[in-house]
Amino acid sequence: MSITRSLLDRIKLGSGSGLSPSLGKKLSYAAIVLILVFPFIPFIDNYWIDIGFYFGIYALLGLSLNIVLGEVGLFDLGHTGFYAIGAYTTAILNTHFHIPILILLPVSAIIAGLFAWLVTSPVIHLKGDYLCIVTIGIGEIVRLTMINNPLGLTGGPNGINGIDTPVFFFPIISSRQFYYLIWIVMGFVTFGLLRLQRSRIGRAWNFIREDETAAEALGVDVRHYKLGAFILGAALAGIAGNIYASKQMSVSPESFTFMESSLLFCIVLLGGLGSIPGTMLGALVITVFPEVFRPFAKYRLMFFGLALLFMMIFRPAGILPRKRDSLETLLKAISGKRKGRKEQAAEAGAEKSLTHPSVQPVPPANKRGGMLLSVRDAHLSFGGVMAVAGIDVEVERGKITALIGPNGAGKTTLFNLITGIYKPQKGSISFNGEEISGQIPHRIVQKGIARTFQNIRIFPTLTCLENVLCGQHCHGKAGYAASIFHLPYQQEEEQAMFDSAKRCLERVGLGDSLDLLASSLPYGKRRYLEIARALAVKPDLIVLDEPSSGLNDAETDELADLLIDLVRDGYSILLIEHDMHLVDKVSDHVIVMQSGKKIAEGEMCVVRENPKVIEAYLGTDED
Amino acid sequence: MKTFIEQLVNGLTVGSFYALVALGYSMVYGVMKLINFAHGDLFALGAFLGYSLLTGAAGKISETIGLWGGIAFAAFVVSASIALAGILVERIAYRPVYPSGRLSLVVSALGMAIFIQNGIMAIWGARPQAFPASVVPSARIAVMGAPMTVLQLTILGISFLLMLIIWFIIEKTPFGAAIRAAAQDRETATLVGIDVRKVIIFVFALGPGLGGMAGLMNGLYYRAISFNMGWNYGLKAFTATILGGIGNIPGAMLGGLLLGIVESLLSGYVSGAWKDVFVFMMLIAVLIFKPTGILGEKVAEKV
Numbered sequence: 001m002s003i004t005r006s007l008l009d010r011i012k013l014g015s016g017s018g019l020s021p022s023l024g025k026k027l028s029y030a031a032i033v034l035i036l037v038f039p040f041i042p043f044i045d046n047y048w049i050d051i052g053f054y055f056g057i058y059a060l061l062g063l064s065l066n067i068v069l070g071e072v073g074l075f076d077l078g079h080t081g082f083y084a085i086g087a088y089t090t091a092i093l094n095t096h097f098h099i100p101i102l103i104l105l106p107v108s109a110i111i112a113g114l115f116a117w118l119v120t121s122p123v124i125h126l127k128g129d130y131l132c133i134v135t136i137g138i139g140e141i142v143r144l145t146m147i148n149n150p151l152g153l154t155g156g157p158n159g160i161n162g163i164d165t166p167v168f169f170f171p172i173i174s175s176r177q178f179y180y181l182i183w184i185v186m187g188f189v190t191f192g193l194l195r196l197q198r199s200r201i202g203r204a205w206n207f208i209r210e211d212e213t214a215a216e217a218l219g220v221d222v223r224h225y226k227l228g229a230f231i232l233g234a235a236l237a238g239i240a241g242n243i244y245a246s247k248q249m250s251v252s253p254e255s256f257t258f259m260e261s262s263l264l265f266c267i268v269l270l271g272g273l274g275s276i277p278g279t280m281l282g283a284l285v286i287t288v289f290p291e292v293f294r295p296f297a298k299y300r301l302m303f304f305g306l307a308l309l310f311m312m313i314f315r316p317a318g319i320l321p322r323k324r325d326s327l328e329t330l331l332k333a334i335s336g337k338r339k340g341r342k343e344q345a346a347e348a349g350a351e352k353s354l355t356h357p358s359v360q361p362v363p364p365a366n367k368r369g370g371m372l373l374s375v376r377d378a379h380l381s382f383g384g385v386m387a388v389a390g391i392d393v394e395v396e397r398g399k400i401t402a403l404i405g406p407n408g409a410g411k412t413t414l415f416n417l418i419t420g421i422y423k424p425q426k427g428s429i430s431f432n433g434e435e436i437s438g439q440i441p442h443r444i445v446q447k448g449i450a451r452t453f454q455n456i457r458i459f460p461t462l463t464c465l466e467n468v469l470c471g472q473h474c475h476g477k478a479g480y481a482a483s484i485f486h487l488p489y490q491q492e493e494e495q496a497m498f499d500s501a502k503r504c505l506e507r508v509g510l511g512d513s514l515d516l517l518a519s520s521l522p523y524g525k526r527r528y529l530e531i532a533r534a535l536a537v538k539p540d541l542i543v544l545d546e547p548s549s550g551l552n553d554a555e556t557d558e559l560a561d562l563l564i565d566l567v568r569d570g571y572s573i574l575l576i577e578h579d580m581h582l583v584d585k586v587s588d589h590v591i592v593m594q595s596g597k598k599i600a601e602g603e604m605c606v607v608r609e610n611p612k613v614i615e616a617y618l619g620t621d622e623d
Numbered sequence: 624m625k626t627f628i629e630q631l632v633n634g635l636t637v638g639s640f641y642a643l644v645a646l647g648y649s650m651v652y653g654v655m656k657l658i659n660f661a662h663g664d665l666f667a668l669g670a671f672l673g674y675s676l677l678t679g680a681a682g683k684i685s686e687t688i689g690l691w692g693g694i695a696f697a698a699f700v701v702s703a704s705i706a707l708a709g710i711l712v713e714r715i716a717y718r719p720v721y722p723s724g725r726l727s728l729v730v731s732a733l734g735m736a737i738f739i740q741n742g743i744m745a746i747w748g749a750r751p752q753a754f755p756a757s758v759v760p761s762a763r764i765a766v767m768g769a770p771m772t773v774l775q776l777t778i779l780g781i782s783f784l785l786m787l788i789i790w791f792i793i794e795k796t797p798f799g800a801a802i803r804a805a806a807q808d809r810e811t812a813t814l815v816g817i818d819v820r821k822v823i824i825f826v827f828a829l830g831p832g833l834g835g836m837a838g839l840m841n842g843l844y845y846r847a848i849s850f851n852m853g854w855n856y857g858l859k860a861f862t863a864t865i866l867g868g869i870g871n872i873p874g875a876m877l878g879g880l881l882l883g884i885v886e887s888l889l890s891g892y893v894s895g896a897w898k899d900v901f902v903f904m905m906l907i908a909v910l911i912f913k914p915t916g917i918l919g920e921k922v923a924e925k926v
Contacts, residue, residue: 123907137903141903141904144900262733265730298745306738309735309738312734317723
């Protein structure tokens, strides 16, 4: 029993891959060499080279879907639609206008990307299964449209024939040439995706996958990154479509069925969600499996269905799940090729963060005193229930303000109004003198409000460091190109982010858990991880929703000390709390809420004596 | 007017197939929050099983007790066997995978669907089969001037009867209340003493049982059946489920009938070739503007 348990923990810690980094590296090199020399191995005839080509196509499609499904966690069961758009773009433009195939390669990518942007924009807010159904619908609409031959463009059920071969100084015709074409493209794509994975963008995708609400509440523009993933995924599928069309010299709707989308879905899940080598392995299994079972032609797909089933029963995380990088690996990745500048960059990073107010021991004088946040006459009702009924709340700079009140008083709802998860129906919220009510959460984070959640919302399968990097996200600027090409400013930015995130973790006493997965932390430490993540935003105001819930007395005392220290560092804090000892110990100002209204405020010792407050908590004698 | 009534009744017939299949999707989704991708293929399995029975054993019965007797016998055997198959699907493909999360369930559901579909192909072949005319009743009557077959009217009658029974079970019996409770909150349902395991087995038997029955009726109605018909019907029925509000039992029936009528009118008056495109666009529009469907209720996410 205990062996099983520790084994499970081990799997969790190692993210299940079981491959040591050095062995993994050796295997990757071996795989690359094998792919390079494959067409020249004796006994490998054109038939098998073609299978190698289709392996490449499926690997590319798998990687393109992996961005959407694996990295961002969006169920996309209509990915073939984008593949079809790429293939038909190539086919139509080539046969009608005789544009060379290789020029159409980027064109197909762009058209497929544009199409994805167009069709997913209105539905990107849908969650889980609903989005999944929409993508099924999109895939089917594309296929049916191709069958219906609009304007005589798509050739109906028979599709389009007579597509040219690509010409790259020489025509690419033979199986071997096509094989190298797809794998060269794959090489570039893999390189770019590996870089993206280990960047601000890849991390943002993962934050969204792990917990969309938490990601948005900590400054990630969720909509933007979801759309970005769809567009990039579609563009890559479009490239696959282009190469596929020119290899086949024809396209027809039969190649783009729902079954095909399901296969792609299975490739990603078989290989391991979010894992690039895993996805390739998944593609290998899917392309080679039918060949191995060719003698049993009649039963092979039946076996395939069974294999999927057993795979999900016995290895649900996939063959090669992604292993999260340690800080060391991450640092090596950004400074490996610039050893000379490594020290320099580290220093620059350290200097930069030292000058930042959040890590300075004494906050700037102008940060002391004055109003930081003021909520005026805020209203919000759910159906007939007035959750927040015209409340005024003010938070002073450099103070700890506590919001207390019985359950259902509307405290968390007020927090959600302040942090932008809900919009007030009436009233105003101003922060640093600026109106913020009605803005989306990630914008409010940028203005300097960071929060934690009542029921802890960390990103369980990411490391502690990565969790905290989420708070840093809104301060970064590096986009797709900068992340793929490792532009100097992106490298410095990453370095500074790591340094700063590390310091935030040290600040809450988690300096030794950088590389641990967040899910492996005990409950109490997860609270601290959430606080560190909020600190990484470098906020003026930290909003804590019941930070002591689930902590024992000793841990609560520790928490109180931390909060007092944080205020000394120059932060202002607004907290919801039920533990009156904690409130008594740390708060400068207490606001009591009941039924969506403020019933008292002042210092704790005064508020405690207020008859209204006593009544709210204990009820009156008369009943 | 004659065409309209014809189209309407055709739509209702197809719609009742959708509705019966949609019920299975909806019940399973309600309790499990799982899209049972294998459901459409169980429907196809029902059609093929019915075909074999009517051309084999039940055909012999028909000779002694008449055409309708044979069909009734086939219907009984098909529903029972597909219900059993549904229980097996849950036992083999889903129960061991529950702990691994939603994504793994989607894949094992797809795996099961591929398995059943190709199993049908392995047994009955890749070419479409046709119910021989000798086993399909061909009597005709005219309703308001529109010619119809007795078979079609019988199918409609039985479908509505089945839906009525399901509605009664779900809404009016204590066991139905247990199902609804499990659909709203599985954990709390367990806490108040509902045997959720039993509920799960029940919905996995009832849903496919109805689906198999619909498969048989579909085969009798169109005569032609093919091993991959499950994908398409499954997708349509699933669309119907969304239209009505997923997890909502009357919604599934309403969605199915509505979808059948809309499809039929579209192909009758607009364009048969584009009708499926319209249907899927309608699906997306519903998800954008009223994701809970016609009868579904909104569930707010707690932050």
